[in-house]
Amino acid sequence: xxxxxxxxxxxxxxxxxxxxxxxxxxxxxxxxxxxxxxxxxxxxxxxxxxxxxxxxxxxxxxxxxxxxxxxxxxxxxxxxxxxxxxxxxxxxxxxxxxxxxxxxxxxxxxxxxxxxxxxxxxxxxxxxxxxxxxxxxxxxxxxxxxxxxxxxxxxxxxxxxxxxxxxxxxxxxxxxxxxxxxxxxxxxxxxxxxxxxxxxxxxxxxxxxxxxxxxxxxxxxxxxxxxxxxxxxxxxxxxxxxx
Numbered sequence: 153x154x155x156x157x158x159x160x161x162x163x164x165x166x167x168x169x170x171x172x173x174x175x176x177x178x179x180x181x182x183x184x185x186x187x188x189x190x191x192x193x194x195x196x197x198x199x200x201x202x203x204x205x206x207x208x209x210x211x212x213x214x215x216x217x218x219x220x221x222x223x224x225x226x227x228x229x230x231x232x233x234x235x236x237x238x239x240x241x242x243x244x245x246x247x248x249x250x251x252x253x254x255x256x257x258x259x260x261x262x263x264x265x266x267x268x269x270x271x272x273x274x275x276x277x278x279x280x281x282x283x284x285x286x287x288x289x290x291x292x293x294x295x296x297x298x299x300x301x302x303x304x305x306x307x308x309x310x311x312x313x314x315x316x317x318x319x320x321x322x323x324x325x326x327x328x329x330x331x332x333x334x335x336x337x338x339x340x341x342x343x344x345x346x347x348x349x350x351x352x353x354x355x356x357x358x359x360x361x362x363x364x365x366x367x368x369x370x371x372x373x374x375x376x377x378x379x380x381x382x383x384x385x386x387x388x389x390x391x392x393x394x395x
Contacts, residue, residue, distance in 0.1 A: 155188070192384040193348075194226050199381060200344050200389060201230035204316050205237055209342040211316030216296070216331045217348070218246040219268045221278040223319055228284040240316065242285060245292045245299070245331075248272040252295045256325040258353035258361065263323060296327055300334035314340040320362065321348035328365035339375055343392040352386045 157166040213227055224244060231237045250269030262268075272291055280286045292299055315338045322328055339345075347362055354360035358367070370377055377390040 189384055189386075190222060193223055193387075196346065196381055196383045196387075196389065197223065197226040197230055200317055200346065201227065201234060201237070203380075204342075204344060205234040207342055208236065209316050209340070209344075210239070211313045211340065211343070212241045212243060214243045214245065214315050214318040214335065214338075215321065216245045216319065217321035217323065217327070218244045218248075218275055219270050219321075221270070221275050221282075223321065223348075224275075224279065224289075225282045225284075227317070227319075228279070228282060228289075232284045237316075239313075240288070241313065242289045243292060243312075244275065244289065245296070246270075246272075246275070247295045247299075248275065248291070248293055249295075251324065252297070252327060254324060254326070256354075256361065258324065259355055260353050263353060268323070296322065296330040296334070300330045305334055305337065308338055312338075314338055315343045316340075317344045317346070319346045319348060323349050323353060323362070325354075325361050325365050328362045329368070332365060332369035336369070336373055339392050341375075341393050344380065344389055345377070345392065346383065346387060346389045348383075348387045350386065350388050 158164065159166055213231070215224055215227075218224055221244075224242070228242065231240055231242075248269070248271050250266040251263055253265045254263055272293055276286075276289075276291070279289050292304070315335060318335060320328060320331055322331055347366060349362040350366070351363070352361070354363070357363065374394070375392040376395055378393060380389040380391045382388050
């Protein structure tokens with residue numbers, strides 16, 4: 153990692169000590185964590201978009217959970233660099249009102265109804281300010297159990313391209329279940345699914361949270377899912393295939 157500096161003596165890497173951390177604050181901790189995590193996410197999207205372009209996988213980008221438009225802007229930037237992906241459209245699925253009523257008992261106190269809210273107006277403002285692909289960005293507003301209807305699913309099947317890349321960043325089991333049900337018929341061989349919260353919110357348990365929702369989805373899907381890239385300690389990507 154770029155922020156780890158080697159030394160020519162023990163302990164062989166540069167470590168901050170008491171004097172450097174004496175004025176450490178919660179605000180600095182948040183900035184430190186976000187810089188590390190967002191850098192790793194951006195590295196993933198650079199690689200994922202390159203994979204899609206190099207393998208000539210047509211289709212659109214879906215993002216389920218768009219708080220602060222961070223990853224969305226990463227994708228817009230990288231797609232802009234790939235002429236092979238000039239026909240990609242970008243769909244932002246979000247309540248734009250924060251989390252729904254939480255029933256799956258995650259271990260993060262912050263995850264309550266209304267938390268992590270970015271309004272649709274603010275989301276679109278950040279996209280326009282970013283200045284890349286804004287005319288190809290569309291929002292789908294509402295909590296997933298209400299907005300991801302069979303009618304909307306059929307409309308996407310008939311009128312839109314299949315999924316080339318999808319980010320599932322909806323934190324909760326109860327949010328992830330309708331997302332996986334919705335995107336199943338929109339997948340194709342070579343679709344990349346990035347699950348941002350496989351090891352978040354439920355003490356890393358594979359039988360809770362998004363991990364459980366994904367495993368249930370895998371059991372009934374017509375596709376198989378090859379592990380692709382690990383993203384930080386929290387997420388992982390998969391490539392769909394049939395076999």
